[in-house]
Amino acid sequence: MTQPITRQRKAVSLISGGLDSMLATRAMLDQGIHVEGINFYTGFCVEGHTHAIRKKDKAKPKRNNALWVAEQLGIKLHIVDIIDEYKDVVINPKHGYGSNMNPCLDCKCFMVRKAHEWIEEHGFDFIITGEVVGQRPMSQRRDTMPVIQRESGAEDRLLRPLCAKILPATLPEREGWVDREKLFNFNGRGRKPQIALAEKMGIVDFAQPSGGCCFLTDAAYSSKLADLWSARGERRYELDDIMLLKVGRHLRPRPHFKIIVGREEGENRFLEGYRKQFTHMYTTSHSGPLVLLDGEANADDLQLAARLTARFSQGKMADTVRVELHEKGADKRELDVVPLTNEEIPVEWYL
Amino acid sequence: MSHHQLDARRMLCPMPVIRTQNFVVKLPPGDTVDVLCTDPGALHDIPAWCRIHGHEIINTQEQQDGELTITVRVGADSS
Numbered sequence A: 001m002t003q004p005i006t007r008q009r010k011a012v013s014l015i016s017g018g019l020d021s022m023l024a025t026r027a028m029l030d031q032g033i034h035v036e037g038i039n040f041y042t043g044f045c046v047e048g049h050t051h052a053i054r055k056k057d058k059a060k061p062k063r064n065n066a067l068w069v070a071e072q073l074g075i076k077l078h079i080v081d082i083i084d085e086y087k088d089v090v091i092n093p094k095h096g097y098g099s100n101m102n103p104c105l106d107c108k109c110f111m112v113r114k115a116h117e118w119i120e121e122h123g124f125d126f127i128i129t130g131e132v133v134g135q136r137p138m139s140q141r142r143d144t145m146p147v148i149q150r151e152s153g154a155e156d157r158l159l160r161p162l163c164a165k166i167l168p169a170t171l172p173e174r175e176g177w178v179d180r181e182k183l184f185n186f187n188g189r190g191r192k193p194q195i196a197l198a199e200k201m202g203i204v205d206f207a208q209p210s211g212g213c214c215f216l217t218d219a220a221y222s223s224k225l226a227d228l229w230s231a232r233g234e235r236r237y238e239l240d241d242i243m244l245l246k247v248g249r250h251l252r253p254r255p256h257f258k259i260i261v262g263r264e265e266g267e268n269r270f271l272e273g274y275r276k277q278f279t280h281m282y283t284t285s286h287s288g289p290l291v292l293l294d295g296e297a298n299a300d301d302l303q304l305a306a307r308l309t310a311r312f313s314q315g316k317m318a319d320t321v322r323v324e325l326h327e328k329g330a331d332k333r334e335l336d337v338v339p340l341t342n343e344e345i346p347v348e349w350y351l
Numbered sequence B: 001m002s003h004h005q006l007d008a009r010r011m012l013c014p015m016p017v018i019r020t021q022n023f024v025v026k027l028p029p030g031d032t033v034d035v036l037c038t039d040p041g042a043l044h045d046i047p048a049w050c051r052i053h054g055h056e057i058i059n060t061q062e063q064q065d066g067e068l069t070i071t072v073r074v075g076a077d078s079s
């Protein structure tokens, strides 16, 4: 009797660039599953462009960790721009935020949902993630695992190879596409089992785990985002807004405007790209940063912003500093101002 | 076989590689694309993405002002 031809099963793996998703993927490849990676770009990802902005980081070798992981594993990687759709996740997370502005549980549900749509579109059988029960306080808990399965719509087509043995069997396990016995039972915050498995699999180079995969877990970044929303009176953002939060010093001297001060050449060059959209100024009598003004500013406010600009220039000790002001929709003009002293800048102005 | 141009200037990584990917998947094998970009990270990302998906980088040029042109030839399996 001839054996029925069994088709090779296909899985898509959520690749973050970290070790866990790398191990989960390898475990599936080792079981003969065809795996392709998917990586989501939210606009808040730590990857990449921050290096491109700051000049001092330029010398460091830079890589996109998700692409790098995919190459190490020998799988394809599909990078999906979810910037617009993701706004709703950040602005209205049903399950709330973690310790900062990170809506991790909603984020996970959303990403798995997108992956589920992807497998349906591409004829793949299931989804895998590198999640570990208890690894993260908000999104990777025993009680949140079924929430992700349910709310994403992936249900039992979502397999977590690293902790599958302590979770109910999923479709790929029940159907025998993967051997549950060869999966893992990792549990808790520790990293030892992952490190040991990496060693066993011969994986030596990997990105070190950190607090999270995006800027929303960063306290300083989150407070700047909260400030942006409260100043605007509504929770809303564009990609440019969240990019600018990653760059420069932000000071809000008045409720109705803030300034963004380039800290070095690379940041100044980056901010230059925004000159058309913002009122901006820089010192001409001394070298100094490019300063963007976000909000509405009257004559007094512009004067104050110019004095701050002078404060962050080489002329901060000078009696007067000349500032060239380019007000949005007006001709450029020059202001001679006295730089503010350190004592005149309340710490609360710094965001 | 056609030659195309894709403008990804002023975009920050990983946007240039995402744009390249979304453009290339629609092209038949053998077509070529000049990707214009300004983020030096694209020099790593676009070739890495091409290696993974079986496309080829046939030329890379950097101008004085830092503007980059990365030329990609679409491989046989462009999925």
Ligand code: SF4
Residues within 6 Å of the ligand: A102, A103, A104, A105, A107, A108, A139, A211, A212, A213, A214, A215, A216, A217
């Ligand atoms: S750290 Fe950021 S990207 Fe990662 S799950 Fe949380 S919100 Fe999502």
